[in-house]
Amino acid sequence: MKSRWIDKKRLSQCFFTLARLNKLFFQYYASEKSEVELSAHLKKMNQTRRRFFKIITKTRRLTLSSPYSNVLRLLENIYELVFSLHLFRFRMKDFNLFSICARELLAIEQASTKILLNIAMGIFYRKKLQTTDHFFETIQALESLFQHTLKVIVPQPVVFIIFIHDLYTLQEKLTLTKNMLCPVLSQMPDALNS
DSSP states (O other): OHHHHHHHHHHHHHHHHHHHHHHHHHHHHTOOOOHHHHHHHHHHHHHHHHHHHHHHHHHTTOOTTSTTHHHHHHHHHHHHHHHHHHHHHHHOSOTHHHHHTHHHHHHHHHHHHHHHHHHHHHHHHOOOOOOSHHHHHHHHHHHHHIIIIIHHHOSOHHHHHHHHHHHHHHHHHHHHHHHHHHHHHHHSOOTTTO
16 A cells, blocks of 8 residues: 555656646746846756656656556656647747737646646545646637737747647646546545555
């Protein structure tokens, strides 16, 4: 039972740290900061990224018999998508475009971070998992803005299309993780008893 508790703890830590990293990545989009503040933000992102890789390396040691082994495979896909979303900042040359869609990006950051935190809490405390419907709606709002406004002014629309596609894929993977966890969590003993 102790190994299952450790598996839960590590997997939960991965989702908590990934939620923190996701938040930092999206804050980087909206940053109208000085060079010093931007440098401090990048340093914080790199520290969190190193912490995430340290935790996920330990978590990969989950045994194949662990009920969380399939969730771990999905976590690998999820963090790859989160990192791909962060590359959007470097693919987009005109940073002024971020101010046009700042409200939509903030809504996406809040919704995706909330889901990642909810999954972490669900794993460790067996909390009820939320749907990803709100996250889906925030992606649709960004896509609508792109179709009606940004497509005309963005110098590289394909970069934006890839970003939106990655967001939809992230939403699908988070939904799949949630659906995969529900039966596992219902069979597990409470965190306090394990």
